[in-house]
Amino acid sequence: MSLLVVGSIALDSVETPHGIVTDALGGSATFFSYAASYFTPVRLVGVVGEDFPSAHREMLEGRRIDTSGLKIETHGKTFRWRGRYTGDMNMAETLEVHLNVFGAFDPEVPPAFRETPFVFLANGSPVVQRKVLEQVKNPTLIVADTMNLWIETQRDELLALLREVDGLVLNDGEARMLTEEINLVRAGWKVLELGPRFVIIKKGEHGALFLSRSETFVMPAFPLGEVVDPTGAGDSFAGGFMGYLASTGKPDPANLKTAMAYGTILASFNVEDFSLRRFQRTDRAEINHRLEQYREMMSL
Amino acid sequence: MSLLVVGSIALDSVETPHGIVTDALGGSATFFSYAASYFTPVRLVGVVGEDFPSAHREMLEGRRIDTSGLKIETHGKTFRWRGRYTGDMNMAETLEVHLNVFGAFDPEVPPAFRETPFVFLANGSPVVQRKVLEQVKNPTLIVADTMNLWIETQRDELLALLREVDGLVLNDGEARMLTEEINLVRAGWKVLELGPRFVIIKKGEHGALFLSRSETFVMPAFPLGEVVDPTGAGDSFAGGFMGYLASTGKPDPANLKTAMAYGTILASFNVEDFSLRRFQRTDRAEINHRLEQYREMMSL
Numbered sequence: 001m002s003l004l005v006v007g008s009i010a011l012d013s014v015e016t017p018h019g020i021v022t023d024a025l026g027g028s029a030t031f032f033s034y035a036a037s038y039f040t041p042v043r044l045v046g047v048v049g050e051d052f053p054s055a056h057r058e059m060l061e062g063r064r065i066d067t068s069g070l071k072i073e074t075h076g077k078t079f080r081w082r083g084r085y086t087g088d089m090n091m092a093e094t095l096e097v098h099l100n101v102f103g104a105f106d107p108e109v110p111p112a113f114r115e116t117p118f119v120f121l122a123n124g125s126p127v128v129q130r131k132v133l134e135q136v137k138n139p140t141l142i143v144a145d146t147m148n149l150w151i152e153t154q155r156d157e158l159l160a161l162l163r164e165v166d167g168l169v170l171n172d173g174e175a176r177m178l179t180e181e182i183n184l185v186r187a188g189w190k191v192l193e194l195g196p197r198f199v200i201i202k203k204g205e206h207g208a209l210f211l212s213r214s215e216t217f218v219m220p221a222f223p224l225g226e227v228v229d230p231t232g233a234g235d236s237f238a239g240g241f242m243g244y245l246a247s248t249g250k251p252d253p254a255n256l257k258t259a260m261a262y263g264t265i266l267a268s269f270n271v272e273d274f275s276l277r278r279f280q281r282t283d284r285a286e287i288n289h290r291l292e293q294y295r296e297m298m299s300l
Numbered sequence: 301m302s303l304l305v306v307g308s309i310a311l312d313s314v315e316t317p318h319g320i321v322t323d324a325l326g327g328s329a330t331f332f333s334y335a336a337s338y339f340t341p342v343r344l345v346g347v348v349g350e351d352f353p354s355a356h357r358e359m360l361e362g363r364r365i366d367t368s369g370l371k372i373e374t375h376g377k378t379f380r381w382r383g384r385y386t387g388d389m390n391m392a393e394t395l396e397v398h399l400n401v402f403g404a405f406d407p408e409v410p411p412a413f414r415e416t417p418f419v420f421l422a423n424g425s426p427v428v429q430r431k432v433l434e435q436v437k438n439p440t441l442i443v444a445d446t447m448n449l450w451i452e453t454q455r456d457e458l459l460a461l462l463r464e465v466d467g468l469v470l471n472d473g474e475a476r477m478l479t480e481e482i483n484l485v486r487a488g489w490k491v492l493e494l495g496p497r498f499v500i501i502k503k504g505e506h507g508a509l510f511l512s513r514s515e516t517f518v519m520p521a522f523p524l525g526e527v528v529d530p531t532g533a534g535d536s537f538a539g540g541f542m543g544y545l546a547s548t549g550k551p552d553p554a555n556l557k558t559a560m561a562y563g564t565i566l567a568s569f570n571v572e573d574f575s576l577r578r579f580q581r582t583d584r585a586e587i588n589h590r591l592e593q594y595r596e597m598m599s600l
Contacts, residue, residue, distance in 0.1 A: 087482060088482050089482075182387060182388050182389075183524075183525060183526065183527065184523070185523045185524060185525040186525050186526075189525070203506065206503065206506035206507070206520075207506070207507075207520055209523060216523055216597055217597050217598065218520040218521075218522075218523055218597045218598055219520065219598060220506075220507055220518040220519065220520040221518075222518075223484070223485045223509060223516055223518055224483075224485060225483060225485040225486050225489070226483065226486075227483065257599075257600070258600060261600050291600070294600075295600045297516055297517050297518045298517065298518055298519060298598055299557075299599065299600070300557070300558060300561050300591070300594075300595045300599070
């Protein structure tokens with residue numbers, strides 16, 4: 001089944017101990033779409049400026065990513081982020097953010113996308129995320145991402161959103177901030193009281209935790225000897241998770257668990273190079289091979 | 301097969317958000333022995349002072365823990381540690397340490413213990429750990445633990461020890477300090493170059509990583525809604541790991557992987573209450589039940 005994602009498309013300038021890239025293709029919806037495209041056709045809704053290289057759009061179209069929902073604002077510039085990772089690279093230091101055209105993003109879901117069964121609301125204002133929900137019809141599954149900024153500045157709007165989604169994806173620090181609970185399992189349980197029927201807490205290099213009322217899944221990160229650039233790892237995780245799930249058509253417990261593992265594997269590929277570079281030189285066979293290695297590392 | 305452990309026996313005073321205990325039974329060899337005793341007979345070598353309650357010794361004897369190697373120094377006091385955990389309880393704040401009789405610990409392995417096939421050198425000076433190795437005969441497997449203090453102050457002695465052991469257990473910070481490598485997988489590979497044929501890197505609430513030249517195992521921690529006291533979690537992990545392994549008699553890859561899982565489960569019980577309290581109200585059936593739950597949480 002197809003998968004709709006609404007979120008940011010950015011040009012990232014990133015510095016890590018392994019190098020520097022300037023104006024490389026990034027953004028939550030970009031990483032998500034590429035990761036999901038190994039599993040299912042993706043429908044992308046976002047906005048870029050007149051400076052957005054058409055080659056990027058063609059590259060995405062070359063995957064099964066329908067970019068007819070990608071709006072080009074002719075009098076504006078694309079969202080830009082500049083950041084740096086040092087030490088254990090667990091946290092990005094943001095050096096510059098220019099929201100540009102993404103600052104006034106008012107998502108318009110094309111009519112042809114409105115009955116997409118699987119919907120992912122990538123990180124963005126909960127007000128904007130709810131605007132998407134007003135435009136989609138009878139989705140099978142809606143999952144949202146969020147971040148500390150919205151928890152702090154639009155808490156009520158976020159709580160309203162949470163009553164309308166099936167799943168929430170957020171990182172450990174955000175889960176603690178949202179629920180005021182230090183223990184991550186309890187934080188997850190508190191999220192479930194807010195509306196979603198499942199929550200995924202991403203722990204960066206420590207993996208991810210899935211909680212629903214009846215299921216608990218724990219997935220360590222795939223161990224890597226070299227992490228080049230963590231930018232987009234969380235979005236790649238979500239893309240692998242939702243892409244696989246959409247490909248099955250059925251978000252039951254067994255598929256949700258396998259989806260968590262695919263999310264883990266996609267995140268592991270993402271961090272092995274800057275931007276989308278590592279994705280661009282992998283394929284489903286290599287992804288499945290790594291999943292098999294991963295299974296071997298923890299099968300009991 | 302039986303299992304020898306040499307290490308500290310302490311009286312711990314611990315404060316966590318869940319309460320306070322004073323002079324509770326602790327120490328690396330204590331947690332290790334109790335955890336291992338669910339799987340195999342344990343032979344304990346350590347030292348305590350004249351103030352050590354005989355009830356503690358009787359309690360250990362009531363498990364399959366042979367305390368004939370426990371020396372009582374009549375003119376000294378038992379090792380005491382006082383510490384506090386706050387916030388996410390990931391790190392202990394040491395408030396007081398009195399090594400007392402453990403400061404001059406010169407381990408003497410009783411003749412009846414010298415041919416024990418499985419040997420664990422709990423955290424202690426590498427000089428003292430090597431003295432144990434001089435006294436044991438033809439062990440099947442020797443595993444050592446260590447800590448930042450020895451990496452900093454007795455590096456050469458530690459490197460000499462590493463050439464004589466089969467496995468090393470240490471935490472993530474210690475692995476980085478020993479190898480000067482931030483990435484944990486690479487840190488693990490560097491440890492293997494120092495002698496051991498496997499290394500286990502413990503990551504606290506994030507689980508553990510096992511590396512040998514041919515195998516990589518990753519184990520997330522068992523997710524818990526309540527962590528009461530993390531003291532002894534690493535030693536309980538090691539006890540579950542070595543105890544299970546000794547019970548199989550054969551440290552092959554399949555048994556090493558299952559042993560990692562048992563280590564994870566024993567650590568999860570340990571942190572659910574102060575001192576040995578949670579261990580004292582569990583049994584092998586409950587341990588196996590939790591292992592089964594754990595398997596379910598990540599089986600693919």
